[in-house]
Amino acid sequence: MSSILVFDFGTKSIGVAVGQMVTGTASPLDAIAAKQGIPNWQAVSALIDEWQPDALLVGLPLNMDGTEQDITNRSRKFANRLHNLSRKTVHQFDERLSTVEAKSRLFELGGVKKLGKGKVDSVSACLIFESWFAEQ
Secondary structure, X not given: OOEEEEEEOOOOEEEEEEEEOOOOEEEEEEEEEEEXXXXXXXXXXXXXXXXXXXXXXXXXXXXXXXXXXXXXXHHHHHHHHHHHHHOOOEEEXXXXXXXXXXXXXXXXXXXXXXXXXXXXXXXXXXXHXXXXXXXX
């Protein structure tokens, strides 16, 4: 396995990153707009075709105590649809605090101007990959 396409599921924006298994690092891609959690599936398919990842990774949003919330189930449904679309293995990984950490990193890099929603979501996807990779 050499590359993984990573998604930070959200109801308005889905962050995307490509992770490299050789280096354990990820690079943010443009976020995909979503309407009530439904992405433009053609855009998702185009990303999969363009990057040809070996597998996919979706962040699993949990409460701080590890319990599930409404968006947890929606994220699982998104992961299932990704599998059906791509026929690739889809991993899910706990994403608690990834958005907070992403905002902190972007703020350090350039202040408030760097905190656009799509950028935060895609940097969150990078952090999800890095955390997942560290546990492999």
